[in-house]
Amino acid sequence: MTLVIFACVHNAGRSQMAAAFFNAAADPSAARAQSAGTQPADRVNPVVVEAMREVDIDVSRERPRLLTTELTRGADWLITMGCGDDCPVVAGVKREDWPLEDPADQPLGRVRDIRDAVRAKVDAFIAREGYACRYNPRS
Numbered sequence: 001m002t003l004v005i006f007a008c009v010h011n012a013g014r015s016q017m018a019a020a021f022f023n024a025a026a027d028p029s030a031a032r033a034q035s036a037g038t039q040p041a042d043r044v045n046p047v048v049v050e051a052m053r054e055v056d057i058d059v060s061r062e063r064p065r066l067l068t069t070e071l072t073r074g075a076d077w078l079i080t081m082g083c084g085d086d087c088p089v090v091a092g093v094k095r096e097d098w099p100l101e102d103p104a105d106q107p108l109g110r111v112r113d114i115r116d117a118v119r120a121k122v123d124a125f126i127a128r129e130g131y132a133c134r135y136n137p138r139s
Helices: 014-025 046-053 108-129
Strands: 002-008 031-037 077-080 094-097
Touching: 002 014, 014 031, 014 046, 014 108, 046 108
Parallel strands: 002 031, 002 077, 077 094
Antiparallel strands: none
């Protein structure tokens, strides 16, 4: 089982969306995702919750959590989104950085654009790494 950690600063937007999209689309017998942040917020951004509901994914019950070396220890991938040098480097964990805009303080229309960009990156990653389901659970 492959574990992918999506990380951003507050774990209230991009990384939450990425983990949710990943877990909705990836073959659950092959891979799963978690998300975390270097400076976790108190809650997921309400505009992100709204934008994700529009695509039938509920992240309202998710809680931002701290990105720790312990959390990444069992991971195969650490995909960062804007946390820069604050994200740990963990031996044996593959790392990519996705320079995606932070949805914090953005209007719903802009958050939709960011959501769609996150989804496209996640879908491409799943296809590239071979984690795709034989069916599309979002169709």
